[in-house]
Amino acid sequence: MDKLIVEVIEKYKDDISKRWKEKLEEQEMMNNLQVMSKDLYQKTNEEFLGLIYSHITVKYNESNDKILEFAEKLINMGWNLSYLTQGLQTFRRTVLEVLFEKVSVNEKALDTYQEVDRWIDPLMNGLMDASSKNWQNTLSMQKVALRELSAPLIPVFKHISVMPLIGTIDTERAKLIMENLLNGVIEHRAQVVLIDITGVPVVDTMVAHHIIQASEAVRLIGATCILVGIRPEIAQTIVNLGIDLGQFPTKSTLYNGIQTALSLTNRQIVEV
Template sequence: MQPYIISLLNHSKENLIDLWKKELEAVRTDNYLDSVSDSVYESTNQDFMQFIMRLISTDQDQAKEQLSSFAEKYIQSGWPLSYYTQGLQAFRRVILAILSEQESDVQAVLSTFNELETWIDGIINQLVYDYTGNWEDIIEMQKLSLLELSAPLIPVFESITVMPLIGTIDTARAKLIMENLLEGVIEHRSQVVLIDITGVPVVDTMVAHHIIQASEAVRLVGATCILVGIRPEIAQTIVNLGIDLSKFPTKSTLRKGIETALELTNKKMVNL
């Protein structure tokens, strides 16, 4: 930014801040921030305004780095991006009003304002970029966390573990199921693994293929796989599609599956 523009803004700093502060009150209502306490909103406004004023005289590379750090701080606190974009639009309006008061030459006003507008647009673009990137990272981390939780392997008896599956099984989740199964069988020294598909809404050829692959992998590491939770409609679908599940045992309920698993490990349930 040109030195004379920096000098102009610094010279009008107090007036600029006062006018901008009034504009930010309208931004609060537009962004549904009425539930935020007055003290928090006031503090955030001060941080925002002071930060932008510091950027005016900051080197471009340093400004970009500082802007990214600033954005990350408020992204993590859940502050909306629209507050900052609308706040910078308000800053733009205030600057134009001040320039119009101080300069009678229209061409000079437009020239100065165009440079300031380019500078403000750069800040907005950087904020949008940082917000988008951070939210994508957060969503990806949440997605991975959900995937990890969606394929748990639970030891229920000595040498017997259960993997309850809920929801749709896609290729990414099938890979995770396979990894968790193999790691869990070795970790828990399982002899029998029960895959419970009671919560799987649809079993098509792809889902059946993934389950068969998982069963084969378990067999190769020395354990037996039992498929449980075969509902009537699922059984009918499997038959209609011609899916061959004859290579490993299937049971209609988890209870029946556990009874079979106990028999395979030379154990049994006893009523006391």
């Protein structure tokens, strides 16, 4: 940054800090104030302001890394990205305000604006990138967790297991379903597997193809697959699309499927 601007910032540091904090409170930009103590908010402001000042005097890479670490910490704690971006924008406006008040820079006003922007803009871009990466990582972890939880094979009787499916089924999830299904059949020594599609909103040609593949894979390792949870609208869609599910038993409800599974394993439900 230009030497004159740095000198002005250091000389009027207290004034700049006071104005910056007042502007933040005036803007009421922090919704977090409703759920956190005033002391924590003020402490965070002090830390943020200290990092901004260090960015002026310390080597760029070192100070930039510290600001990004600070940003990541706040985002992980649930703070809004707007606190960081608006905080920097407010600091820029405050610095320019003080410069034009305290120093005669009117003749080169455009140069002054550009100099301050060249200092602030990389920080803004870094914050946006860090936030985007954090969001993408969080989304990826959520997707992995959801996939792991959304296709379990649950043993309900000896040699009988159920796989309840919920939500849409794409190619990637179908691979996970197939993997969990085959591993579960072997682990639980299942002879009959009921795939429950009650929670699947749409069964199109692609979904049916994945189900048929799963059924065939189960058959190849010595077990039988029963498709249950076929609602009337799903049945109509299957017929209209000309999908052939005749390779394995299909039942409208899980109860009917369990009755068939018990029959296949030489057992039955007896009312007492």
